[in-house]
Amino acid sequence: MISNFTATRRQILRQLGMAGATLMSGSALADSFVDLPFASGPRQRSITTTFPQKRPMILQRTRPPLLETPFEAFDNAVLTPNDLFYVRWHWADIPTEIDSDGFRLHVRGHVSHAQSLTLKEIVNELPRVELTAVNQCSGNSRGYFEPRVAGGEWSNGAMGNARWTGVRLKDMLDRAGVKPGAIQVRFNGLDGPVVPDAPDFMKSLDIDHARDGEVMIAYAMNGEQLPLLNGFPLRLVVPGWYATYWVKTLNDIEVLTEPDTNYWTATAYRIPDTPGANIAPGDTEVNLVPISRMVPRSFMTNLVDGARVQAGTATRVRGIAFGGDTGVKQVHVSTDAGATWKPAALGADHGKYSFRQWDTRITLSHAGEHLLMVRCTNSDGVAQPITPNWNPAGFMRNVVECTKLVAV
């Protein structure tokens, strides 16, 4: 139940401080660790400073890289800095040099004018659009599943919020001229498998989704070109959908007349077709469908788990929320195990796909341990559940987060 990463925030800050102090001494950096507060199994992770265009990150895997955002990056910042934005790759063949003049984006398949575009053409010849949106790994927070499941054992930092600048996928498809009969659009990047016959990472969207005017091809993130590990030079942005669809180093767009049968679209990243993708552990009598829209979440970011606060005195608590596939309607806070809920004040609205900051004050009347719970309700009226979901892949966790505070 105590699943907030802030349990180790103080420790991380100490470790990052050490890393900063020993920046010149090289190997000492490998001695920085963090403990992720999972209920069981290995908790310790290294803090890595060796990845390009990144500050210290939580190392989940070196090759191919899985790097988690240290949770304190989410406090008091609605946009996640590029150099702290989490990283997730499926295959180890990742380009290490991308020539901005030589790069081409291909648009082909069931189109009347196949395209092979330079970055300059994309930036200068198509209408520029901008959207702030959360990018979250399908398996964010997997390490908190009970019973535990195999996979990348993330804490809550496999997510980030950025202002994406680029072009509408619709405009790109219109330029190529989609022919009647198109049903899906498939996206491929420059990454590739390292063994023969293995499935190249590709994802597809239905043609109507691809042409909805919201799906973007981004060439900038928070006003700068993307870090290579986040998909430079182009990344698909699929607002409100899990990050598996946000194909990195995007260089090939193929319009299809048949449903995509490639492994990553047709077989991988599937969830039970049940509310909240929730089933009983061991239940195998379920229909599986592709993961798609995100669900609401919220986090308290300014107090660590176990923090001491003064009894009878107002204490400021703040954090972030997002509605998933739509905006945040309300954020509520409870200090009595969910018996009563108080609305928090919401920060500036950066659009319905963005993090929304929240802020409130709580007063814990008597000394002792209290549980602070935070719950987001989105604009469709969908609220975070009080009990966690479970599925064998560890996808779509969005239970109400709970942080222990000690009033003294």
Added chain:
Amino acid sequence: MLNRFLSIVLTIGIAGSAVAVRAQDALVLKTVTVDIPTSDRMFPSGPGSDAANGYCLVCHSAGMVLTQPHMNRSAWEAEVNKMRTAYKAPIPEEQVQAIASYLAGLQNIK
């Protein structure tokens, strides 16, 4: 959000070339060359570690394997078989048991 941005683009168009050039300058994408770290970490030695080192490390480093939750031998066998069938890991069928037993055993002795 999109409408707001479009209005900015429109303003740039009306304001003339100076602003447009500045906006353009900010969006010249530059060639990137990086080094991506690799890992030389090996699986702890024990019965089956040669197979784990020889086959698992072809596609991925050891770190994430060693941070998996406790799983019994049959759960590990399912994982190794998924690597073979879905991800085409070149693991001979007769090595699957050895690797699964090694990984389950590694966790038990921790």
